[in-house]
Amino acid sequence: WTGFRLKDREEASWFQWFTAFIIGWSLARAFIFLLLDMRFFLGAIVTMPFVLGAFMLAATLGHITSHKTISLGLEGVKKAPIPSLSLLSVLLISLLLTLPNLTAMAGILPSPPERPENGYGSTDMPYEVNEYIYATDYPESITKWWDDWSQEYEWNIHVFVPVGIEKESIGVAIMLHGHDGEAIEVYRDTMESLAGQGLVAIFPQYVSDVDLSSVSSDFELTKLFGGSDHPQHEPRFTMAMHGVDAAFDFIANDTALQSDIGGATIDTNHLWISGHSMGAGSLFYVLGIGLERGWGSESLVLNLEAPWVHATQPVLDGNMSLLPNHTLVHVVEYESDIVVEKCLGRWQYDRLRNRDGAEPLPSEQVLFLLIPSDYRGFPRLIASHYLPAAVVRESLSDQSYYPRIEAQADFISSSAWSDNDSADSAKQWFMEPGEMTDLGEWSNGEDVNPMQIIESPFDLPEDNPGACPT
Incomplete structure (x- = not known):
């Protein structure tokens, strides 16, 4: 919405620079996260990719709506194919980061079992x-x-x-x-x-x-x-x-x-x-x-x-x-x-x-x-x-x-x-x-x-x- 309102104003170019920075910043950190996930996190962390994907998604939509040409739809995409393809790629990456983790972030997934209340593994041990x-x-x-x-x-x-x-x-x-x-x-x-x-x-x-x-x-x-x-x-x-x-x-x-x-x-x-x-x-x-x-x-x-x-x-x-x-x-x-x-x-x-x-x-x-x-x-x-x-x-x-x-x-x-x-x-x-x-x-x-x-x-x-x- 912000991008749409700024599209015909001078501030649009500054806004596009800002959204481009957010996209680049998020992409870099998403790449680092994916490397760490393969070698260390092993899929255990879902908050970080979701947040990075959300930032990237918001910045991409903001960039598209503030762009005088691309915001025109299919006609605009034809006039600016390379920027459009780049933004589409970023949009897909943002969805890949957010959608698989959406259910976890929404609290829909089940939670794991609690520590045993008694017996082995519980806090109730025979001796201090x-x-x-x-x-x-x-x-x-x-x-x-x-x-x-x-x-x-x-x-x-x-x-x-x-x-x-x-x-x-x-x-x-x-x-x-x-x-x-x-x-x-x-x-x-x-x-x-x-x-x-x-x-x-x-x-x-x-x-x-x-x-x-x-x-x-x-x-x-x-x-x-x-x-x-x-x-x-x-x-x-x-x-x-x-x-x-x-x-x-x-x-x-x-x-x-x-x-x-x-x-x-x-x-x-x-x-x-x-x-x-x-x-x-x-x-x-x-x-x-x-x-x-x-x-x-x-x-x-x-x-x-x-x-x-x-x-x-x-x-x-x-x-x-x-x-x-x-x-x-x-x-x-x-x-x-x-x-x-x-x-x-x-x-x-x-x-x-x-x-x-x-x-x-x-x-x-x-x-x-x-x-x-x-x-x-x-x-x-x-x-x-x-x-x-x-x-x-x-x-x-x-x-x-x-x-x-x-x-x-x-x-x-x-x-x-x-x-x-x-x-x-x-x-x-x-x-x-x-x-x-x-x-x-x-x-x-x-x-x-x-x-x-x-x-x-x-x-x-x-x-x-x-x-x-x-």
Whole structure:
């Protein structure tokens, strides 16, 4: 309307410059958004494209109505074909940005399920949790790999404990973070979930990026079956293990912590250990040392979320043939993960299932899980690489991640207390389809796409037979 009123006035040219600026500004930002959406947002954000499209649409209509020639209709379009074609292209782009997101912006789409009100994943956990933070010294064999940022960073070990334990012993949880995930805030909710179920939960910070100046320039990286011989494995893995060992010393000598757990014995015979992304690769080394020490000899749960590569160097790869017969495993793939190659988790599954060539574990004890995305509502449920990160916690995390790890923790803590009924109940929850695979309902009553248990992870689709090369 503004453009129509200004069409025959001197201000029309200024208005056209203004609308041209808005069109160019919106196009540039729409292009940037589309690039980010392909690599990061994965369709989760609808407000930005809708707003940019609305700006573009308004500016385009304003430009058309204020143009003396094009505003004449078909006759005007014939007289100015190139500007008309340009504006038509912009108009189509604006509609492509706005129309697919209109129902979401109008509040018509169903909303995702809320966090569970009770049981696993809810705010109602058996124990309150206290956090203890410790600093330790690291040997030169580790610090020599640190880059400038690592030299300045304050590396700590975080220990979360349940308050008011009245048991003789208590099981252990070890969480190994992903690349650049050393800040405890990224995994705080994970640690509180584990300790809230009755475990002493250890979070060792360790380096992600290292100084590789000492590595020979002719070094050639070799990748094999989900692993590699990259030199960075050594400082990462050994620093993580150093932190775990230091944590046990701090726990034993901290009177306040011991008071919180009632002096219960720290029982590493009952162990939960997990790694997210890079942490899943680190897990094999830490677990390998633990198995040599007898950790997990009575109950053991391994949880690998969106796994990254393990080490192939013999001193770092961990001996999975030592896995006890009662080991329970989750290897978890996220459908919309674009950070790690999905075949890596399938190789990790194969390695754990076959115990490095020893007698395989029963298939019902090693589950390969696929967490799907679901775009049918708003906000959309995106199974991205960052599902375990507390800083971006959302509905899909509340349904697919936290209840599952809390059930695993409950199994370990109950086993440590010889509460066989509770342990069996928890095991059934996270090792069988049903409550674990049911991810709730949209507000319109439709089921959210359920978690899938993939029976044969290496049965690759026919249209992508090379998805998991060696």
